[in-house]
Amino acid sequence: PNAAEVKVFTPKFEDYQKVYDEIASRLEEKDDYDDGSYGPVLVRLAWHASGTYDKETGTGGSNGATMRFAPESDHGANAGLKAAREFLEPVKAKFPWISTSDLWILGGVVAIQEMQGPVIPFRPGRTDKDMSACTPDGRLPDASKGNRHLRDIFYRMGFNDQEIVALSGAHALGRCHTDRSGFEGPWTFSPTVVTNEYYKLLLNEKWNWKKWNGPKQYEDKTSKSLMMLPTDMALVTDKTLKPHVERYAKDEEAWFKDFSAVLLKLFELGVPFTESEQNRMVFKSSHSS
Ligand code: CCH
Known part of the structure; x- marks a missing residue:
């Protein structure tokens, strides 16, 4: 296809399910990582992408994928998440139409569902921003506190x-x-x-x-x-x-039930969706028939 044709490509549910399936099969294939799965670190990536949200200023959140850049990638809280970002890179190369910010959240959704958790409905619509949208350090929780x-x-x-x-x-x-x-x-x-x-x-x-x-x-x-x-x-x-x-x-x-609802809310914080809530996608897990 020429550049113009690539531009008008509008992905549908089936296309996102293909990305889901690709992530799921990579999870199964790469079972020599850590305790036998990239699943947990993918969940942590989706959470740290989203958990920078500040409701007062509307800054942060999963829209933007600004953890691609230093300084955000170098924030102490994000140590180790390179493994998750790199795990998803070949998926981005295979499906270049998906934004990195949608992909990181979809990675979290796949990980939860493939590790036998609840279904997490998903809405695409995040766009990648440049490094000027990086959030300040200190927005994620500090484990030593109360x-x-x-x-x-x-x-x-x-x-x-x-x-x-x-x-x-x-x-x-x-x-x-x-x-x-x-x-x-x-x-x-x-x-x-x-x-x-x-x-x-x-x-x-x-x-x-x-x-x-x-x-x-x-x-x-x-x-x-x-x-x-x-x-x-x-x-x-x-x-x-x-x-x-x-x-x-x-x-x-x-x-x-509550975990699904609260993850959905976390993953959507600060995202200016054009799709309505009714159009959230529910993906088929690889173990469901
Ligand atoms: Fe967490 N988390 N988390 N966490 N977290 C760590 C690892 C994971 C805190 C601190 C830490 C959430 C909330 C909190 C995951 C998901 C969530 C680690 C170890 C620390 C420290 C990192 C390392 O050494 O690799 C604190 C503080 C909070 C406060 O509430 C929430 C919310 C979520 C998701 C919804 C997951 C998954 C991991 C495991 C990552 C891995 O690589 O195994």
Whole structure:
């Protein structure tokens, strides 16, 4: 096709499903990374792209994919996300019509669904911006802090207490890496499957300070192989947040429903969509028939 024809190409649902399928098959193929999946780090990329949103100024958020550039890529909170961005590069090369900012969010959607989590409806419409749209450092949460900090950060994005707790269950996935955040270890025994184990462990395990030279983090008494960050523990020491942890620990279905809704909201923060909400796409997972 010549340049003019490429320009008028309007992708439809089927085209986005093809991108979904490509990401899903790369996830399955590249199973020698970390705990056996790029899924968790893809979820973290989509979250850090979105979580810079500031509702007062309308700046930040997933529209723009400004983490392609320093200084944002060099912000301490984004350490290690290069692995996720590079994982998606061949997908962008194969489907050049998708914006990098839509692709990073779609990567998060695919990862959640392929790791047996809930369906996350998706709307395209993000456009890539230049480095002048990079957000200032300090918009993402600092794991060494407590409940006041969590509220400052998540209220700034427009979330409430229940939504803070629903989002935090993402830590069922993946792990901390000493060469990225300084923290060490996974939160659950199944870091590549979406479950409500994070909430169960927060409530049912006994957590002690880990004895080591690294940053302050908790270690479970039973196996000494799991971890919680100070911000994770804030969800059960705060009287208003804890009842939500209890509800999600008891009822995985309720959490799946709320997790899907809150991720959808996170991923859409600050995006000037032209597609209506009714036109959100629901992708078929590779394991559904
Ligand atoms: Fe997180 N997260 N996160 N997190 N996070 C880390 C890893 C993951 C905080 C700190 C950290 C969310 C909320 C918070 C994921 C998803 C979400 C790490 C380790 C730190 C530190 C990074 C490393 O060393 O590789 C703090 C503080 C908050 C405050 O609320 C939210 C919300 C989400 C998604 C909805 C995922 C997934 C990971 C694992 C990444 C991996 O590479 O395994």
